[in-house]
Amino acid sequence: MFPDMKNSIKLVLALVGVAVMALSSCNTVAGFGRDIQGAGEAINKSADR
Numbered sequence: 001m002f003p004d005m006k007n008s009i010k011l012v013l014a015l016v017g018v019a020v021m022a023l024s025s026c027n028t029v030a031g032f033g034r035d036i037q038g039a040g041e042a043i044n045k046s047a048d049r
Contacts, residue, residue, distance in 0.1 A: 023032070
């Protein structure tokens with residue numbers, strides 16, 4: 001296998017792992033929407049300071 005290909009595979013596996021962990025933290029699409037909304041509200045509050 002080529003060295004660059006090994007690095008690419010590692011990167012893809014790491015990104016898939018992060019995505020799985022992020023999506024498993026919210027059980028539904030509605031939960032994901034609430035998480036994103038909460039993050040947006042936190043950013044707005046910190047920007048208003």
